[in-house]
Amino acid sequence: MKHLLKLQDLSEQEIYQILNTADQLKYELKHGIAHPKLKGKTLAMIFSKSSTRTRVSFETGMFQLGGQALFLSSRDIQLGRGEPIEDTARVLSRYVDGIMIRTFRQSDVEDLARYGTIPVINGLTDYCHPCQVLADLMTIREHKGSLKNLKMTFVGDGNNMANSLIVGAVKVGMKITVCCPEGYYPDAQIVEYGKQSGLLEITSDPVSGAKDADVVYTDVWASMGQEEEAEIRKQAFKGFCVDDAVMQAAKKDAMVLHCLPAHRGEEITADVLEAHAQEIFDQAENRLHAQKAVMVLTMA
Numbered sequence: 001m002k003h004l005l006k007l008q009d010l011s012e013q014e015i016y017q018i019l020n021t022a023d024q025l026k027y028e029l030k031h032g033i034a035h036p037k038l039k040g041k042t043l044a045m046i047f048s049k050s051s052t053r054t055r056v057s058f059e060t061g062m063f064q065l066g067g068q069a070l071f072l073s074s075r076d077i078q079l080g081r082g083e084p085i086e087d088t089a090r091v092l093s094r095y096v097d098g099i100m101i102r103t104f105r106q107s108d109v110e111d112l113a114r115y116g117t118i119p120v121i122n123g124l125t126d127y128c129h130p131c132q133v134l135a136d137l138m139t140i141r142e143h144k145g146s147l148k149n150l151k152m153t154f155v156g157d158g159n160n161m162a163n164s165l166i167v168g169a170v171k172v173g174m175k176i177t178v179c180c181p182e183g184y185y186p187d188a189q190i191v192e193y194g195k196q197s198g199l200l201e202i203t204s205d206p207v208s209g210a211k212d213a214d215v216v217y218t219d220v221w222a223s224m225g226q227e228e229e230a231e232i233r234k235q236a237f238k239g240f241c242v243d244d245a246v247m248q249a250a251k252k253d254a255m256v257l258h259c260l261p262a263h264r265g266e267e268i269t270a271d272v273l274e275a276h277a278q279e280i281f282d283q284a285e286n287r288l289h290a291q292k293a294v295m296v297l298t299m300a
Contacts, residue, residue: 001297003113003120006106007130007167008193015171019138021293022286029064029289036066037300041097043069045123046079048103053260053287054123054131058100061292067299070096089116098299119298121291126223127187129160131294132259133168135286140215142286143255143279148173153213153250155179155206155242156267157233158186161219161259166194177201179209181236206239206246213250217257218242218267234266242268255279 001014010018028035043062047055055071062069079088085108092099093116101109102123113120122130141147151174154165158180166186169176170193178186181204185191194200203209210216221237222230242256256268256276264270273280 001294003298004130004294005109005113005120005122006128007133007164007171010171012171012173015134015137015168018134018290018293018297019141021296022134022138022289025292025296026286026289035064037296038062038097039066041065041067041299042095043067043098043100043295043299044072044092044096045069046072046074046077046099046101046103047123048074048101048108049124051102051124053284054100054102057288057291058123058295061288061295065292065295067097085111086115088112089114093117098295121294121298125160127160128164128167129259130164130168131287131291132161133164134294135283135290136165136217136257136259137168137172138286138290139257139279139283140255142282144214149175150214151175151177151212152215152217153177153179153206153210153246154217154219155209155240155246156218156237157221157223158184159219159223161217162186163190165217166190166200170194170197170199173199175199175201177203177209177213179203179206179240181240184236206242207249210246210249210254213254215255215257216242216246216250219259220261220263221267237267241266242272244269244272247272257283260284 045058059069089112098119099112100121100123104126106125106127109122109125152169154162162178163186166176221233258280262268262273
């Protein structure tokens with residue numbers, strides 16, 4: 001695996017290789033076993049969008065792997081002053097051993113990989129969030145024992161999370177139901193991909209969509225960069241909340257996931273979040289382990 005640009009690029013075997021490596025690295029960390037697999041290596045972290053979990057998990061992960069990470073905001077590098085992405089890719093390829101980028105356009109991630117000569121990891125774009133979904137799959141497998149034939153229900157916006165969850169679920173043989181209002185559907189090509197597999201259903205009724213779900217997943221209604229739409233979205237997403245009614249439709253032992261940050265009282269009630277806090281914060285922790293696995297498999 002040379003890059004992690006989007007989950008569509010990975011085979012089922014490669015996804016499981018990442019998950020198995022993440023499990024091993026997590027075990028070693030918990031048992032005090034050092035794993036300096038990236039000793040002497042440097043990761044450039046480009047942030048056009050700020051983040052708590054992405055920055056801390058990648059930076060900590062590189063430290064635990066024996067390397068170092070450089071935080072680069074758009075104010076720190078010439079990319080923010082108009083330098084073309086292709087020139088940035090070629091310059092950074094001469095200095096560092098890998099690039100993680102969290103940005104708006106998927107094309108920026110693809111161009112970094114096209115023009116650079118080092119691994120590129122997608123830390124999030126408006127199109128997809130592969131690192132998060134790898135951590136999600138890791139968490140589901142930890143709690144449920146396996147992935148195949150489970151049902152996941154996603155309630156909320158058909159955003160980058162919904163796009164990546166559809167692809168990730170289909171790749172590992174999970175059924176997925178996406179519950180969102182009309183006009184807020186996931187990417188059309190990803191919907192077509194999911195429906196061709198026979199594993200995707202889209203509905204505008206969260207309660208019926210959650211029927212017999214093993215996993216209930218939600219995300220904020222307005223993502224970063226959509227703040228000006230927040231009030232419009234509050235109206236559009238009324239009723240698209242993971243609450244007691246949704247959870248009663250799901251299986252009794254259903255787990256709840258949220259990629260965070262959470263807006264209690266909007267996409268999820270405080271009671272449901274707190275009842276499933278262990279799962280949700282296991283999920284947040286697993287960003288560290290899943291991303292360490294991606295870095296090892298691309299950069300070691």
